[in-house]
Amino acid sequence: MLIETAPAPSRPAPPHERPSSFAIDVPEALLVRARAGERAAFEQVYRRFERPVFTLALRICGEREAASDVLQDTMLKVIARIGDFRGNGSPFWGWLRQIAVNEALMHLRRGRRQAGELPVDGHEPADDSAPPPPAAADTAQLQRALAQLPAATRGVLWLYHAEGYTHEEIAALMQRTPSFSKSQLARGTRRLRALLQIEENDHA
Structure with missing residues (x-):
């Protein structure tokens, strides 16, 4: 009698291979219009990235009010600097994500809250291959x-x-x-x- 064995669980993809929530395609024509200062184009960019920017800011800052501030500051900075984005092989979403991360961390530093961290317990080694947290119910x-x-x-x-x-x-x-x-x-x-x-x- 053959015993069926369950397939081995697949290992999570390395971080650099996991899709980012910011990985949203933005047509070059839309970027051209945004660089030219077209308001409708900026509004489209905002709608595309509003959710990932807010989510990232909420997860890092921990408060909805702070996340709203980070979202606003990020998009204002994107508008002010979009003329500087040239791509050179890098996606627009990566450039925008970097601004969002910087703004979220800057918010923490302004609030003097970034110093908080889990203490070293003296015997637990750091695990570079720590699996991602389990999916929450909601x-x-x-x-x-x-x-x-x-x-x-x-x-x-x-x-x-x-x-x-x-x-x-x-x-x-x-x-x-x-x-x-x-x-x-x-x-x-x-x-x-x-x-x-x-x-x-x-x-x-």
Whole structure:
């Protein structure tokens, strides 16, 4: 009698191979119109990227009001600088995403909240291959769990798991070291898993 075995679970794709929420195609004709200052073109760009910018800002900053501020500041900066974007093989969404990340982290620094991070416990090694957090039952559940993490830890988790940044890139953005990013990823992922489990038990 043959025993059927379940296929081995697939490993999550490396961060640099995961699609970004910002990976939205923008026609060159639309960018030309936006560079020329056409208001309707700017409105189309805004509508395309409103959701990913707000979501990123909400995950990093932890508050809807702060996320709205980051969204506004990001799009104002995009409007002011769109004439500087030349592409050179890089997608427009990558350029816009970089502005959004910088604005979100700048907001944290202004609020003096980025210093918050999960402490080193002295015996747990940083896990560079930490799997992504489990999918929450709903967006609100995930947001509640993320809100309980320190700001810097939350930022590392989102940039690494959701946006595919490397530890070296995160370190440069946060003005820290790759080791800091790796340790916060490992500890933050474990803490988020525990928080989501508590959420599930509370709503069971």
